[in-house]
Every structure is written in structure tokens, then in C-alpha cells.
Amino acid sequence: MNAAERPHEHTPENCRRYLGSLGDYIEGTLGVELCHELEAHMVVCENCRVVVNTLAKTISLYHQLPAPELPNAVKERLLAVLDLKPFLQNGTGSEDLQAE
Amino acid sequence: MSRMDDGELVARLKAGDQAAYAQLVEEQAARIYRLALRMMGNETDAEDVLQETFLSAFRSIDSFEERSSLSTWLYRIATNAALMRLRRKEPEQVSVDEPLERDDGDLLPRQFFDFCCLPEDDLLRDEARAEMLRAIDGLPATLRSVFVLRDIEGLSTEETANALDLSISAVKSRLMRARLKLRERLSTYFSQGPVLPDTRQ
Numbered sequence: 313m314n315a316a317e318r319p320h321e322h323t324p325e326n327c328r329r330y331l332g333s334l335g336d337y338i339e340g341t342l343g344v345e346l347c348h349e350l351e352a353h354m355v356v357c358e359n360c361r362v363v364v365n366t367l368a369k370t371i372s373l374y375h376q377l378p379a380p381e382l383p384n385a386v387k388e389r390l391l392a393v394l395d396l397k398p399f400l401q402n403g404t405g406s407e408d409l410q411a412e
Numbered sequence: 413m414s415r416m417d418d419g420e421l422v423a424r425l426k427a428g429d430q431a432a433y434a435q436l437v438e439e440q441a442a443r444i445y446r447l448a449l450r451m452m453g454n455e456t457d458a459e460d461v462l463q464e465t466f467l468s469a470f471r472s473i474d475s476f477e478e479r480s481s482l483s484t485w486l487y488r489i490a491t492n493a494a495l496m497r498l499r500r501k502e503p504e505q506v507s508v509d510e511p512l513e514r515d516d517g518d519l520l521p522r523q524f525f526d527f528c529c530l531p532e533d534d535l536l537r538d539e540a541r542a543e544m545l546r547a548i549d550g551l552p553a554t555l556r557s558v559f560v561l562r563d564i565e566g567l568s569t570e571e572t573a574n575a576l577d578l579s580i581s582a583v584k585s586r587l588m589r590a591r592l593k594l595r596e597r598l599s600t601y602f603s604q605g606p607v608l609p610d611t612r613q
Contacts (some may be wrong), residue, residue, distance in 0.1 A: 328520065335588040362526045363595070369528045370595040373535060373544060374563050380449055382442040386459050390441060391434070393463050394470065399434030 326353060327360050338368050418482055425473045433470060441466070443565070444490045451494035453549040457525035461497060463575060465490040480574050487567070487575040488528045491557050498553045519592050523599030530602060540601070547597045551590055559584055 330350050337350055338341035354361045391397050416435060424432035441462065448461035468489050476485055527535070534540065546571060548556060548564075561572040562583070573583045 313597075331519065332593075335584060335591070337604065349539060359521070359524045362524045363521045365528045366526060366599055367591060367595045369535075370598050371563060371591060373598070374594070376536065376543060377564070378448055382445045386445065386455075386462065387437075389459070390463055390466060391437065394433065394437065394466055396430065396434050396437060399437075399500070400433065 327357060330360060334364060334367060338371065364368065419478075422473075422478060425470075426476075430432070436469070436482070437466060440486050444486055445562060447490050447565060448494055450545075450548060450564050451491070453523065453545070457497060458461045461490060464493040468493065472588075475561065476570065480571070484567070484571050484575050487561060487565070488572075488577070489533060491575060494581070495553055495557060502605060521590055521592065522605065523596050525599045525603035527602035529598060534602070543601050544594075544598065547594050547601075549562065550597065551593060553573065555586050555590040555593070556570040559594070563586050563591070 330353060333342055333346055333350060337347060342350070350360075354364060388397075388400060391400050416432065416475075420436060423431055425436065436463075444459060444465050448458035449455065452458045452461060456505070465486060469486055473518045476482070480488075496549060548559065551559060558578075561567045561575060562569065567575065569580055569583050569587075572578075573580050573589075576583070578608060
């Protein structure tokens with residue numbers, strides 16, 4: 313199971329070749345054959361395994377970023393610029409409860 | 413004011429109905445502001461982009477052909493506004509004929525620190541999140557726009573391609589480049605261990 317047993321699969325050329333497939337792999341849209349090939353490669357190539365894991369983690373961390381709110385003052389100025397101030401809705405729950 | 417569906421809303425926008433304009437702002441402004449903030453990296457520029465987007469949308473609503481949804485159309489206007497502004501601010505970052513579709517050399521991973529197993533507290537603390545935002549700012553604008561639409565705003569590959577006038581394969585390729593660059597930067601950051609606020613320069 314170690315790299316020495318299947319050295320032919322652990323070459324910079326192989327790692328480079330798989331780089332373009334990582335996006336599809338992470339999203340589960342990579343073809344079955346290439347998927348098996350990449351997974352076999354990851355068994356012997358620790359670097360590629362780390363890259364795949366940390367790439368997926370990077371995406372997941374960005375998905376967890378809290379979405380910034382639209383501050384009420386910004387919305388008010390937008391409606392003013394658009395001549396829509398009379399339509400400003402009050403009590404929509406977007407009041408700024410916390411200091412920014 | 414009762415809610416209108418997309419088709420009715422578009423018809424009333426085209427007729428110049430002020431209540432329809434207000435509904436569009438009500439429904440989409442928060443999303444556009446979020447996009448603008450992630451693209452521009454600061455609140456002042458984000459607000460300018462937000463205002464430009466709606467001014468431009470209201471001016472050009474007659475040319476909206478409903479081939480995409482209203483929200484994708486607004487994303488397209490907002491991204492263009494953001495890219496124009498970035499081009500003025502950092503012209504070297506947003507060249508029109510960028511050589512992005514080739515030359516994978518700079519994308520080869522160099523950091524192999526496995527930060528997946530770090531405690532969630534380390535990964536999610538404020539300082540780490542600030543670094544994540546700085547990392548977005550550090551992306552070339554053309555990669556940033558794809559990453560923000562796909563991975564922050566959650567648009568599909570097709571919607572992103574539509575909003576940015578790119579092919580599906582260009583979206584996929586730029587997204588991959590953006591993600592690899594961010595992974596590289598976060599790996600470097602997390603490999604240095606937690607930085608206490610009072611020891612930070």
C-alpha cells in the first residue's frame with residue numbers, strides 16, 4: 313500500500329495530470345474511470361490526498377462564512393438615489409440591532 | 413403591496429411602475445450588496461456598485477429579454493460594474509486579454525499542510541475569517557468574480573457563465589484556479605499556527 317509498491321503512480325506528471333480533474337472530483341461529477349484512477353493515485357500519493365482534502369475544506373469554510381447584512385443606512389441611501397424613498401418599508405426585521 | 417412573480421414584475425418594471433422598482437430593490441438589494449462587498453473588499457465601493465447596479469438596471473430594463481432570471485441579470489450588471497471599478501483602481505489586475513486559460517505552472521500546489529484536522533475553533537475564528545476575506549481580495553478580479561458567484565453566492569455553473577458571459581468550461585477552469593489559489597493561501601496561513609491578536613503586527 314505504500315508508495316514504494318506502486319512508484320509508477322506517484323510522479324509529478326501524474327499529480328499534474330490529476331490537477332485539472334480535482335474540481336469535478338470534489339463536486340462528484342468526475343467520470344467513473346478517472347475517479348477510480350484518481351482515488352488509486354491518492355492511496356499512494358499523500359500530497360495529492362492532502363490537496364484534495366484541503367481543497368474541499370477550503371470550499372466548505374467559504375460556504376460557512378456569515379453573509380454580511382445590508383445595513384439599513386445603505387438601503388435608505390439606495391432608495392433615495394433611486395427616488396424611491398416613499399417605499400422604504402419599516403419593521404422589515406432588518407433594523408440594525410448591533411453596532412457595526 | 414402584494415408580491416408579483418418574475419413575469420409580472422418585469423412587465424411592470426418595463427411600464428415604469430414605481431412599486432415594482434421598490435419590490436426589485438426589496439428582493440435583490442441585499443444579495444447585490446453582498447456580491448459587491450466580496451468583489452470590492454470594502455463598504456464604500458460596495459455601496460457605489462450597489463447604487464450603480466440599480467440605476468443601470470432601471471435605465472436598461474427595456475433591453476431585458478428574460479433569457480435569464482431577473483436576479484442573474486442583476487448579478488451580471490453588478491459584476492460588470494464591479495469589474496469596471498476594479499479596472500480603474502487596479503488596471504494591472506484586470507487586463508482585458510488576460511492569459512488565464514493557459515499556463516498551469518503557478519497553480520501547482522506547493523503547500524501540503526493538512527489543515528483539515530485542525531480544531532473547528534481555529535478554522536472558524538474571526539482572524540481566520542479575516543484572512544479568508546483578504547485571500548478573496550488577493551485573487552485576480554476575473555477569478556474573484558467566478559469564485560464569488562459560484563462559491564459565495566451559490567449560483568450554478570450555468571448561471572455563473574450566463575452572468576459573466578463566459579463559456580461553461582471557462583467558468584470551471586477559473587473556479588478551479590481560484591479555489592487552488594485560496595487553498596494555497598489558507599494552507600500557508602493555517603500552517604503557521606494560531607496567531608494571538610496581541611502578537612500580530
